[in-house]
Amino acid sequence: MDRFTEEDFRRLAFDYLRGDLAPEVEERVEEHLVESEEFADHVTRLQELLQSPKKANADLVPDFDKDALFDRIATEINSVPAANVVQFTQPTDADEEPLNSSESRRSPLLYIVAAAALIAIGFAASQFWQSATVTPQIAEQTPKAPVAPKKVEETAPVPDVPAKPAQLAELELDQKSTESVRVFAGKSANWNLKKAKNQSEIDLEEGTVLVEFVPKRDDALELNTKHFNIRVLGTIFYASDDGEGSVGVVTGKVQVTPKSGEPITLVSGQEYVGGVGVRPMETKQLADAETHTSVEKHLDLLAEARVDRSKPKEATKPKQEPKKVVVPAAIPSNAPAKVWREEAAEAQRAGQYGIAAKVLERALVNLSANDPLRGAIRLDLSRIYINRLGQPAKAATHLKHFIESRPSDIATPTARKQYCKIVGPEGDPLLCVEQ
Amino acid sequence: MSGFVMLAQPHHPKRDEVTESSPQTTDEAELIASAASGDMVAFRELYDRHVEYVTKNVARLIGPSSDLEDVVQDVFVSVYRSLDNYRGDSKFTTWLYRVARNVTIDHIRKQPKHKTVELSDWRPLRANSDTWSKLEARDLLRALYAALDNVPAEHREVFLLHEVEGMKLREISELTGESINTIAARVRRTREKMTSVLERKEREADHG
Numbered sequence: 001m002d003r004f005t006e007e008d009f010r011r012l013a014f015d016y017l018r019g020d021l022a023p024e025v026e027e028r029v030e031e032h033l034v035e036s037e038e039f040a041d042h043v044t045r046l047q048e049l050l051q052s053p054k055k056a057n058a059d060l061v062p063d064f065d066k067d068a069l070f071d072r073i074a075t076e077i078n079s080v081p082a083a084n085v086v087q088f089t090q091p092t093d094a095d096e097e098p099l100n101s102s103e104s105r106r107s108p109l110l111y112i113v114a115a116a117a118l119i120a121i122g123f124a125a126s127q128f129w130q131s132a133t134v135t136p137q138i139a140e141q142t143p144k145a146p147v148a149p150k151k152v153e154e155t156a157p158v159p160d161v162p163a164k165p166a167q168l169a170e171l172e173l174d175q176k177s178t179e180s181v182r183v184f185a186g187k188s189a190n191w192n193l194k195k196a197k198n199q200s201e202i203d204l205e206e207g208t209v210l211v212e213f214v215p216k217r218d219d220a221l222e223l224n225t226k227h228f229n230i231r232v233l234g235t236i237f238y239a240s241d242d243g244e245g246s247v248g249v250v251t252g253k254v255q256v257t258p259k260s261g262e263p264i265t266l267v268s269g270q271e272y273v274g275g276v277g278v279r280p281m282e283t284k285q286l287a288d289a290e291t292h293t294s295v296e297k298h299l300d301l302l303a304e305a306r307v308d309r310s311k312p313k314e315a316t317k318p319k320q321e322p323k324k325v326v327v328p329a330a331i332p333s334n335a336p337a338k339v340w341r342e343e344a345a346e347a348q349r350a351g352q353y354g355i356a357a358k359v360l361e362r363a364l365v366n367l368s369a370n371d372p373l374r375g376a377i378r379l380d381l382s383r384i385y386i387n388r389l390g391q392p393a394k395a396a397t398h399l400k401h402f403i404e405s406r407p408s409d410i411a412t413p414t415a416r417k418q419y420c421k422i423v424g425p426e427g428d429p430l431l432c433v434e435q
Numbered sequence: 436m437s438g439f440v441m442l443a444q445p446h447h448p449k450r451d452e453v454t455e456s457s458p459q460t461t462d463e464a465e466l467i468a469s470a471a472s473g474d475m476v477a478f479r480e481l482y483d484r485h486v487e488y489v490t491k492n493v494a495r496l497i498g499p500s501s502d503l504e505d506v507v508q509d510v511f512v513s514v515y516r517s518l519d520n521y522r523g524d525s526k527f528t529t530w531l532y533r534v535a536r537n538v539t540i541d542h543i544r545k546q547p548k549h550k551t552v553e554l555s556d557w558r559p560l561r562a563n564s565d566t567w568s569k570l571e572a573r574d575l576l577r578a579l580y581a582a583l584d585n586v587p588a589e590h591r592e593v594f595l596l597h598e599v600e601g602m603k604l605r606e607i608s609e610l611t612g613e614s615i616n617t618i619a620a621r622v623r624r625t626r627e628k629m630t631s632v633l634e635r636k637e638r639e640a641d642h643g
Contacts, residue, residue: 053579351475
């Protein structure tokens with residue numbers, strides 16, 4: 001047999017460890033292992049390196065909270081608008097709460113999940129959220145012009161002109177800023193920053209702020225106003241109190257929860273304006289924001305923070321509370337409609353749309369026939385069946401009930417249109433005749 | 436996508452860990468179809484069944500990293516958005532592996548090269564015989580991934596599947612969809628790279 005060079009033996013070491021060598025070659029390698037301490041050392045190191053992923057499996061695959069991870073997955077999935085838009089406006093009954101009506105999806109956007117978030121929160125001085133019919137719209141392929149909300153009874157007056165964008169040019173870095181939370185504020189801004197362990201919280205009472213957030217490890221940031229709660233998901237965003245108030249995202253995304261309404265997720269280049277809805281951010285806004293903090297520099301900071309987080313997480317990290325799973329049977333049958341809807345909304349936030357639908361179906365069974373919120377519940381169900389569960393036939397049933405029971409409701413034309421779109425020529429001709 | 440039933444395969448511990456998470460049945464085919472149409476309850480069920488499988492495969496590729504959860508999150512978001520593309524012409528776990536692989540390799544490529552490996556990660560490779568035996572598995576783990584850091588992600592993948600998981604070239608080819616020729620070349624080149632890194636560090640250890 002030919003002599004093997006040292007280089008040959010080293011090359012054969014891998015297959016030797018796998019047991020893939022022919023017997024005679026394996027024998028030669030083993031002879032060399034005995035002869036050469038250096039080669040034996042090399043093979044030993046190689047073997048131990050290759051075994052390390054199995055032996056140190058806990059370091060390679062550390063435990064994490066899989067329920068919490070799924071929540072984040074569901075949140076991210078839900079932040080992408082759907083292809084079909086179902087829009088409903090608020091029913092006329094004064095007791096009914098405004099619906100979070102519009103949901104639209106567009107093809108997924110690539111966004112940079114930046115650790116820093118600049119939040120500009122503007123909260124409206126007016127009562128636009130009280131009984132207002134607001135239809136936040138998320139643009140599809142190209143951003144659309146802002147849509148003025150429809151007027152309903154007992155609604156605060158809607159502005160005749162689009163809301164003025166937040167003024168970002170004249171902000172200054174505030175001394176209350178910390179290393180991870182930098183706040184640029186206007187002179188008239190009134191805000192304070194609370195920090196507890198890994199959670200920072202800004203209460204904005206008045207004015208405009210631009211916040212840059214560079215989290216270390218598991219830091220989180222929320223910003224509250226009397227009209228919105230904003231959870232920073234990793235972004236640069238701004239908030240303003242001017243006019244009806246506004247929140248805009250320079251890069252990344254935030255979740256905005258109006259005081260009475262469903263959470264809305266904004267992504268890069270979007271702005272939510274009270275009384276108007278979601279619209280694309282003006283170029284000037286982006287330019288003004290960049291005078292205070294560069295997006296590129298911000299992303300570099302995030303990358304550095306990510307490297308700093310490369311050490312294994314501490315074992316003492318508290319386990320997150322598992323997200324509450326809504327069990328329909330747990331809601332008492334005589335619960336008011338508001339409770340049923342709140343439970344369903346919570347199930348939806350958890351991505352549990354099937355459960356949300358069951359809760360609302362049970363609500364319809366248990367509520368009285370005269371309950372003013374039955375209409376809103378039927379619209380909620382229709383939206384869930386169409387947009388989340390892919391069951392348009394069930395949606396059509398509820399839409400038909402709604403149309404027949406509330407022929408003069410402000411939402412009826414839209415409900416009718418959606419019903420007729422689902423059922424097509426097979427539908428009730430009386431409902432689908434041109435009005 | 437049509438439903439199908441997969442027959443149980445002979446037990447092969449190493450291969451099972453990499454290629455299969457749970458047997459695929461018509462029940463799972465229905466789950467996949469429901470999830471593809473937007474049913475989050477069905478998607479949650481799929482997630483519960485396969486999250487460990489995905490996590491193991493992502494972890495193998497990226498090494499010890501605090502980004503693991505983020506990457507697994509990205510994988511499942513990508514899975515949800517592309518479930519419509521699953522036609523049933525391969526095992527679901529094979530499809531899932533490829534989605535995970537693409538997302539993870541994309542993540543690896545975006546990392547700044549000079550920041551992924553710390554100097555301390557190399558130290559174990561420079562240990563002499565006496566100190567080497569005292570090293571812990573976690574140090575060796577970091578050293579392994581330090582040595583693989585300059586190897587392309589696709590090469591790293593097949594090397595680990597072949598050398599650490601003990602998979603055959605044919606099995607890796609079926610899993611990744613790459614040709615056996617490509618797989619063999621990647622294993623060969625990565626072995627050469629590993630050997631040269633080890634030799635260099637051994638020389639550094641000898642010279643103190």
